[in-house]
Amino acid sequence: MAITVYVPRDTTALALGADRVATRLQRGARARDVEINIVRNGSRGLFYLEPLIEVDTPDGRVAFGPVTPGDVEALLDAGLLEGRQDHPLALGLTEDIPYLKRQQRLTFSRIGITDPLSLEDYTALRGFEGLKKTLALDSQAVVDEVKTSGLRGRGGAAFPTGIKWQTVHDQAPGQKYVVCNADEGDSGTFADRLVMECDPYMLIEGMTIAGLAVGADQGYIYLRSEYPLAHAILDEAIERAVNAGYLGDNIQGSGRAFHLEVRLGAGAYICGEETSLLESLEGKRGLVRAKPPLPAIEGLFGRPTVVNNVLSLAAVPFIMDQGGQTYADYGLGRSRGTLAIQLAGNVKRGGLVELAFGTSLIELMEGFGGGTLSGRPLKAVQVGGPLGAYLPESQWDNPVDYEGFAAFGGVVGHGGVVMFDDTVDMGDQARFAMEFCSVESCGKCTPCRIGAVRGVEVIDRIRAGESFDKNLALLTDLCDTMVDGSLCAMGGMTPFPVQSVMQHFPDDLTPRQAVTAGGTTC
Amino acid sequence: MSQIPSPVADAWTPAQIQAVIDAHRERPGAMLPTLHAIQDRFGFIPDEAVPMIAETLRHTRAEVHGIISFYHHFRTHPAGRSVIQICRAEACQSVGSRQLEAHAKASLGVDYHQTTPDHEFTLEPVYCLGNCACGPSIRVNDDVYGRMTPEQFDELTDELSATVVEVK
Numbered sequence: 001m002a003i004t005v006y007v008p009r010d011t012t013a014l015a016l017g018a019d020r021v022a023t024r025l026q027r028g029a030r031a032r033d034v035e036i037n038i039v040r041n042g043s044r045g046l047f048y049l050e051p052l053i054e055v056d057t058p059d060g061r062v063a064f065g066p067v068t069p070g071d072v073e074a075l076l077d078a079g080l081l082e083g084r085q086d087h088p089l090a091l092g093l094t095e096d097i098p099y100l101k102r103q104q105r106l107t108f109s110r111i112g113i114t115d116p117l118s119l120e121d122y123t124a125l126r127g128f129e130g131l132k133k134t135l136a137l138d139s140q141a142v143v144d145e146v147k148t149s150g151l152r153g154r155g156g157a158a159f160p161t162g163i164k165w166q167t168v169h170d171q172a173p174g175q176k177y178v179v180c181n182a183d184e185g186d187s188g189t190f191a192d193r194l195v196m197e198c199d200p201y202m203l204i205e206g207m208t209i210a211g212l213a214v215g216a217d218q219g220y221i222y223l224r225s226e227y228p229l230a231h232a233i234l235d236e237a238i239e240r241a242v243n244a245g246y247l248g249d250n251i252q253g254s255g256r257a258f259h260l261e262v263r264l265g266a267g268a269y270i271c272g273e274e275t276s277l278l279e280s281l282e283g284k285r286g287l288v289r290a291k292p293p294l295p296a297i298e299g300l301f302g303r304p305t306v307v308n309n310v311l312s313l314a315a316v317p318f319i320m321d322q323g324g325q326t327y328a329d330y331g332l333g334r335s336r337g338t339l340a341i342q343l344a345g346n347v348k349r350g351g352l353v354e355l356a357f358g359t360s361l362i363e364l365m366e367g368f369g370g371g372t373l374s375g376r377p378l379k380a381v382q383v384g385g386p387l388g389a390y391l392p393e394s395q396w397d398n399p400v401d402y403e404g405f406a407a408f409g410g411v412v413g414h415g416g417v418v419m420f421d422d423t424v425d426m427g428d429q430a431r432f433a434m435e436f437c438s439v440e441s442c443g444k445c446t447p448c449r450i451g452a453v454r455g456v457e458v459i460d461r462i463r464a465g466e467s468f469d470k471n472l473a474l475l476t477d478l479c480d481t482m483v484d485g486s487l488c489a490m491g492g493m494t495p496f497p498v499q500s501v502m503q504h505f506p507d508d509l510t511p512r513q514a515v516t517a518g519g520t521t522c
Numbered sequence: 523m524s525q526i527p528s529p530v531a532d533a534w535t536p537a538q539i540q541a542v543i544d545a546h547r548e549r550p551g552a553m554l555p556t557l558h559a560i561q562d563r564f565g566f567i568p569d570e571a572v573p574m575i576a577e578t579l580r581h582t583r584a585e586v587h588g589i590i591s592f593y594h595h596f597r598t599h600p601a602g603r604s605v606i607q608i609c610r611a612e613a614c615q616s617v618g619s620r621q622l623e624a625h626a627k628a629s630l631g632v633d634y635h636q637t638t639p640d641h642e643f644t645l646e647p648v649y650c651l652g653n654c655a656c657g658p659s660i661r662v663n664d665d666v667y668g669r670m671t672p673e674q675f676d677e678l679t680d681e682l683s684a685t686v687v688e689v690k
Binding site for chain 2: 014015188192193226227229265266284342344345373374382416421432439442
């Protein structure tokens with residue numbers, strides 16, 4: 001009988017040579033006259049071990065990693081196909097790897113286990129169970145279940161998902177939409193990508209449930225163009241779901257309809273802001289809209305629209321299957337359920353860590369992450385993407401939850417944790433925050449459009465030692481203006497990383513640190 | 523420098539462009555799918571396409587131009603055979619992307635948004651490829667590469683140039 005070997009096919013595994021590993025495995029097995037069946041599964045999210053290959057054994061799946069193409073022959077010689085654990089890259093049973101075992105995977109329970117496009121794999125692990133229960137309920141009961149879960153928007157704003165759904169549900173019948181925000185632009189985040197590349201039916205199921213709950217028969221996934229692999233996988237998954245009757249005019253014989261389509265963005269960070277995203281979907285420049293009206297009342301093409309992040313929608317199948325209360329039993333305070341934390345940047349063991357809210361940042365960075373990749377002391381960590389503050393050591397003991405972080409000016413955002421060692425020049429980072437805003441501002445409001453450009457200039461003057469005190473005061477004033485006067489979070493939060501550098505790392509802004517000031521132009 | 527015509531840009535005719543526009547015109551919010559389709563097919567969005575898109579989708583030329591120029595992804599000139607995007611975002615910065623981008627610019631002899639004179643490479647910045655635990659990351663056409671060092675970058679660009687020569 002053929003031996004089953006798993007070689008992941010997500011972007012990170014491929015970026016580290018997974019395709020070549022698969023080819024070498026196939027060739028090596030053939031040379032040894034052993035029949036193998038290579039399954040291209042999703043990633044487990046343990047990126048420090050990618051490419052992580054697994055072999056089916058009577059005891060379960062055993063793992064080896066990180067495997068380079070050059071390791072394959074030696075691994076085969078060491079009995080990889082029999083599941084022998086003699087090679088230094090052997091990791092034992094996959095499920096027993098502490099990094100994975102210590103997690104609470106509710107949303108990411110299937111990733112890396114299944115072939116992402118296999119409907120059989122998906123349904124074998126409770127896939128579409130939430131949808132089946134939804135089809136048996138009236139729409140208000142579905143909205144109530146999501147309210148019970150306490151789920152809040154995982155894109156960053158943390159608005160209660162059930163309340164958003166209620167608003168759309170309560171609008172008069174007519175054309176309504178469900179829009180998935182898959183414009184995952186924050187540096188340090190890849191959880192949306194993992195959902196779409198490794199468990200796409202979960203997102204399809206979540207969106208279908210949302211459509212049934214609010215009375216929308218059309219959904220759009222607004223996907224960033226930087227994710228070509230997710231695009232291909234989603235398109236294929238949607239086609240298969242339609243053919244299997246999970247999408248379309250008559251979902252599972254219920255007579256109810258939901259249609260889904262992927263729409264590609266075009267390289268604009270601002271289109272992750274929900275109103276800008278809607279403008280872009282309508283075919284316009286991605287200019288931010290003033291609110292009100294809320295998208296839930298006047299959204300896409302002027303119609304009531306649910307706009308949810310990938311992770312919010314991906315949490316819904318579990319909630320409908322296991323019950324909102326089961327989800328709400330995890331968490332801390334008003335942050336219920338689990339958070340997908342993404343350990344990134346200068347980290348020894350980077351990857352996805354799904355845990356209930358409430359774990360401390362230091363436990364994540366040291367306990368899971370193992371400290372910096374370089375082995376040098378950790379200096380700063382940016383949580384919540386490019387608009388999040390840089391946190392100094394004094395703030396690393398804080399548990400990760402929305403209210404707790406907000407209390408000291410931190411941002412949980414989409415759960416990205418980007419670590420920096422002591423070689424980082426925080427002046428460079430402050431300058432980059434402004435520079436990024438100048439590149440990505442939609443240009444609609446003045447504080448953001450002009451403020452970002454002036455911000456770069458003022459920081460350059462400060463670092464060059466030009467009227468240091470006056471320019472520092474000017475930068476303080478500029479940051480306040482942007483925070484208070486911008487139309488959306490882009491201009492309103494760009495100052496957060498800058499202010500955090502001024503407050504916690506002032507030495508890096510002094511002229512003597514400015515030898516290499518200037519960064520790079522773009 | 524001699525002007526070699528870009529080998530990547532497929533020849534286009536107004537009829538071909540119109541056919542692409544017509545294939546998408548009935549979709550709600552047809553503009554972005556249309557622009558993507560034109561760029562995917564011809565490698566860029568020719569200036570001559572603008573009035574055709576405007577006419578068919580009932581926009582002004584100024585609006586169409588405004589939309590194309592708003593989005594970083596769309597290009598109005600042919601790119602090199604390989605488009606290399608270097609991630610400039612924070613996670614990659616923390617593991618040396620600033621050095622990598624300086625090296626790439628020096629090694630290819632171009633700045634961002636420029637194409638090498640032999641039309642092999644166009645260099646572009648990108649803000650996150652979602653490979654943030656294994657940076658620095660670059661994307662070459664649709665392939666992402668992680669843990670990229672300056673040495674590996676040179677090997678990769680050598681390989682890409684060599685492949686093209688062999689094909690010829």
